[in-house]
Amino acid sequence: MKSTLPWFSGRFPLYLAPMAGVSDKIFRQLCKEYGADVLTTEFVSAEGIFRRNERTRDYLDFDEIERPIGVQLFGANAEHMAEAARQVIDWVRPDFVDLNFGCPVNKVVAKNGGSALLKDCPALAGVAVAVVRAVAPMPVTAKIRIGWDADSINATHIARVLADAGIAAITVHGRTRAQGYAGAADWNVISEVAAAVPVPVIGNGDLSSAADVAKRRCETGISGAMVGRAAMSAPWIFRQTKQYLATGEMVDPPALSERWNFILRHCQLAVRAWDAEEPAIRSMRARLMAYSRSMPDAKRLREKFSHVSTLAEVEAIAEENILQREDAQLPAFVAS
Incomplete structure (x- = not known):
């Protein structure tokens, strides 16, 4: 699959998930040492950047050794998201901007951010188009969930909307907003999304081991994998996964x-x-x-x-x- 993101060229990149309160600069760099290919900052409020809040700006800080790295933004106002993305480019020049359309946290959803936009495709498309135009040719990616709840699973439609808007890659977490982090991730939906769009799809959810990643890669057609909670307890999962994908041999955890x-x-x-x-x-x-x-x-x-x-x-x-x-x-x- 052709991609504007060079880390997909002949490779199956492993992403560290952007996790609030976890994916800070220190943890990102430690995971990089253990083999994470692509990093993303903790999610950052577009409104905070738009209003030039210095504390918000602190979340954007990264070192050159972390590249390729993206800055993840959340918000619902297309104009403010676009301006925030432009400011991010001016301030820190990341390798890509990532749009958060998947966060299930109440305080984000209450402001129509994160996964709330899964219920409003026109607004979601407006944000995506505005940011893509604002930062071109900087690549813009997005992270989504499979839907708001079990009765409104619309990830395939959302992914098509995002691809049409110029989004360069899409991460799909295999749960609905209603699930939060309970229950099992639905990889059948992730597989459907991967088959439906012409951009790389990164799978996310319940990837707890190298074998999990290999299984999902084989079964779903994803172009990359994003590891979140498993890395919080065992950041060496990236090294183990790379070895397993390359050789089929399982690497023991560190001594x-x-x-x-x-x-x-x-x-x-x-x-x-x-x-x-x-x-x-x-x-x-x-x-x-x-x-x-x-x-x-x-x-x-x-x-x-x-x-x-x-x-x-x-x-x-x-x-x-x-x-x-x-x-x-x-x-x-x-x-x-």
Whole structure:
């Protein structure tokens, strides 16, 4: 399939999903090291950019090593979305602009943003056309859900509307807005979308392992895959998936020591970014609890991580757990 996005040329790119409160610069760069091909910022309010809110602008920050990277915008006002996209280009010059038509969060939907636009095709088309024209020749992509609810699954129609508007690639999350993140993603609908439009379709939803990605690639005709929640607990999923797609051989997860070194490094980078240890480590609690899902004795670790406030506390937990696992693997001593 011909694409204006070079990372699709002869490749099956792996995207890190834009996740609010998760996909910050540090986490994006760590996932890049583990093999993520394409990154996207946390979603950014077009209204915040339009009104030149400095805090909103902070979400746009990225380093050159993160390329290719896109900035994801959400909003419902076509004129403001277009102007925000132009400002993004002027400020940070990303590789593409991504439009959020899939967010299920109430505060976004209440302002007719995110997945609310799935119920209003003319408004959605107006936003897409306005942004595409505003930033040309910069590529514009979009992320959608399969519909508002089970009675209004319209992803194929929406995708055609977006392709006609000049959208360069479409990510489809296989749930409705009503589902949120419950239930199973419907990959049959994603497959239908991939067959219906002449632009690359990136599949998203319930991709928890390299085998999941390979299965969906084979069955649906998607041109790429976007991994979200699985990367929160195991960012090495990108490396494992690339190896599996290339060779058919499953790569073991990193050794326990590597996983703990990764956790400590993430904490150290957070402290450096915050320039204040305790707020940084407290902000890491949810991330640490997510990482614990890929570790032995996850329940106990989650409890410990929920109370940490210093880097020394995290280091002590790491040392304790590494030593425990090493002791458990030593052969029993037998007196002669």
